[in-house]
Amino acid sequence: MSTPFMFEKPVGMRDTLPSFYQTKNTVKQTMEKVIESWGYLPIQTPALEYYDTVGMASAILDRQLFKLLDQNGNTLVLRPDMTAPIARVAASSLKDQMFPLRLSYHSSLFRAQQREGGRPAEFEQVGVELVGDGTSSADGEVIALMVETLKESGLDDFQIAIGHIGYVNALLLDVVGSEERANVLRRYLYEKNYVGFKQHVKSLPLSSIDEKRLMDLLSLRGGREKLEDAKTLVSNGEASKALEDLEQLWEVLDGYGVSHHIKLDLNLVMHMSYYTGVVFEGYGSRLGVPLSSGGRYDELLQRFNRPAQATGFGIRLDLLVEALGQTEALPEQTCILFSKERRLEAIEKARQLRKEGKRVVLQDLQGVDNIDELSKAFADVQYYIGNKQGGKIDE
Amino acid sequence: MSEPLTMAMPKGRIFDEAADLLREAGFPLPPEFDDSRKLIVDVPEADLRFILAKPMDVPTYVEHGVADLGVAGKDTMIEEARDVYEVLDLKISECYLAVAALPDYKKTDINPKVASKYPNLATQYFKEQGEQVEIIKLNGSIELAPLVGLADRIVDIVSTGRTLRENGLVELETIVPITSRLIVNPVSYRMKDVRIDNLIERLAKVVEEEEA
Structure with missing residues (x-):
């Protein structure tokens, strides 16, 4: 047998030590409380799913999936996102439940990292899915809930960018005429390569008006007024509907009083190919990468034979804690050191203190090498040592 | 502020x-x-x-x-x-990326080797060309590789072409302007x-x- 690697972990896997765990847990509980107060019911799904169902539907790049085989040779994946599993549940185990369904989750997700081993390949995400409601009210509710969740968790300086896949698709298709050519342009947007986008547009045989329409797409970022600019670029049915969606969504967000956190960004094209309508991303000022994202996916559920409109968001817990930038101090603990003659007394004392809500460590003196060092680690140490009754030596 | x-x-x-x-x-x-x-x-x-x-x-x-x-x-x-x-x-x-080699370079089928500071880019390029090559990553002085026989071609940045000429190398193909x-x-x-x-x-x- 070969010697196991003593300290090594697979690439991207991390240990969470007590102080970080404490911080993360507090943030998580705060978030869950907010989400549950909006009537979302938490669920859990398995870490392993079939590649053919959830793996394919999830639209995470294939090379980012952790795959393995079960005893029968079926390919399994460690879930790379929660939207696809929840869509599966909504269409199967919950198929008799009436729509709209409001579900929430807190789960670890797995995505293989190819670069820089330090990046997490397993991370926790907290999120919601609102299934079976296609209204702008639903989009608005999900975004407003995300804002409130971030705010309650203690994040103050953050912003949400909102885009619409339908608008981008309608504009690109209207100008270049074929889905294939639109795809090339969409890819540049997704890769955030505006230079490449502009160069490609210039290389196309377009009228100067059409060329300008595509170039102007890149500047559709800002406040609500950009919706007016967007209207001038394309006016077919799909685009007008998208802009109407956004117009209504803005009303809803105004109603929730959160629109000051919102910016329009009609270039926002997400990597998740199942998004069909409104998409959004959240950013915190102390973090270089987006910490939350979400959007409308009206075609995902029909892959599981229960067609339904749906929307949701996910917040990366590890990134949120990083953006908050503070670790919480570990709670204070009391230590009761005892020798075996006075064990009963010590147990009774511990029981009493725990009832009062204290955290109590009960430690046999014989199990300790260095009493001085041990006592330094506790806020309060009580001794039940020797034959004397009731003797308590305070430091 | x-x-x-x-x-x-x-x-x-x-x-x-x-x-x-x-x-x-x-x-x-x-x-x-x-x-x-x-x-x-x-x-x-x-x-x-x-x-x-x-x-x-x-x-x-x-x-x-x-x-x-x-x-x-x-x-x-x-x-x-x-x-x-x-x-x-x-x-x-402004410059461009190019493939270069010694003037007497002839295509070989026996495990062709390419040295570059850009292993990902070079790998991608030769894949697109449908050519099977071994990429060797170097951190600088790429021109040295063909001179000492480490590789038969290199992929590197060319701005005036002077460095290549001084080392007796010639450009074979342009990959992309930079x-x-x-x-x-x-x-x-x-x-x-x-x-x-x-x-x-x-x-x-x-x-x-x-x-x-």
Whole structure:
């Protein structure tokens, strides 16, 4: 047998030590409380799913999936996102439940990292899915809930960018005429390569008006007024509907009083190919990468034979804690050191203190090498040592 | 007063050219940055802070958000494939990537080897050509590889072609033209949108005028 690697972990896997765990847990509980107060019911799904169902539907790049085989040779994946599993549940185990369904989750997700081993390949995400409601009210509710969740968790300086896949698709298709050519342009947007986008547009045989329409797409970022600019670029049915969606969504967000956190960004094209309508991303000022994202996916559920409109968001817990930038101090603990003659007394004392809500460590003196060092680690140490009754030596 | 915009810049010639562009765009930069050993240069008058980095590392600083913006060659952008916005072609330090070899080079079927500072890019290029090669990563002086028999071809940056000529190498194929790009961190692009858009706009105007 070969010697196991003593300290090594697979690439991207991390240990969470007590102080970080404490911080993360507090943030998580705060978030869950907010989400549950909006009537979302938490669920859990398995870490392993079939590649053919959830793996394919999830639209995470294939090379980012952790795959393995079960005893029968079926390919399994460690879930790379929660939207696809929840869509599966909504269409199967919950198929008799009436729509709209409001579900929430807190789960670890797995995505293989190819670069820089330090990046997490397993991370926790907290999120919601609102299934079976296609209204702008639903989009608005999900975004407003995300804002409130971030705010309650203690994040103050953050912003949400909102885009619409339908608008981008309608504009690109209207100008270049074929889905294939639109795809090339969409890819540049997704890769955030505006230079490449502009160069490609210039290389196309377009009228100067059409060329300008595509170039102007890149500047559709800002406040609500950009919706007016967007209207001038394309006016077919799909685009007008998208802009109407956004117009209504803005009303809803105004109603929730959160629109000051919102910016329009009609270039926002997400990597998740199942998004069909409104998409959004959240950013915190102390973090270089987006910490939350979400959007409308009206075609995902029909892959599981229960067609339904749906929307949701996910917040990366590890990134949120990083953006908050503070670790919480570990709670204070009391230590009761005892020798075996006075064990009963010590147990009774511990029981009493725990009832009062204290955290109590009960430690046999014989199990300790260095009493001085041990006592330094506790806020309060009580001794039940020797034959004397009731003797308590305070430091 | 808000925090200055932070810009990651490659040391050396590209820095000077980019600084010229910023001056022309109306940013009051000092005529010369005297202490070249400094790694962080603050220019409060222009509300800018520069981080001086290895050219290959500029996209990394920007991706992680310690720099809001950066100036990076298209070569490093292709090689590093970082998640940043590439917003403007600055059209400075123009050059191109090329395949080069000794003049008597003949295609071999026996395990052809290519040396490069850009292993990802080179791998991608030869894959697209349908050619099977072994890529050897070097960190500099790539021209040495064919001279000593480490590889029979190299993939490297060519600006005037002088280095190749001096080492007796000839160009075989051009891969892609290269210029420096202005890149932006995705979060800064949203959180500091007004200031960043303003900077992009002013630079874009200068670049356009230079071209005309």
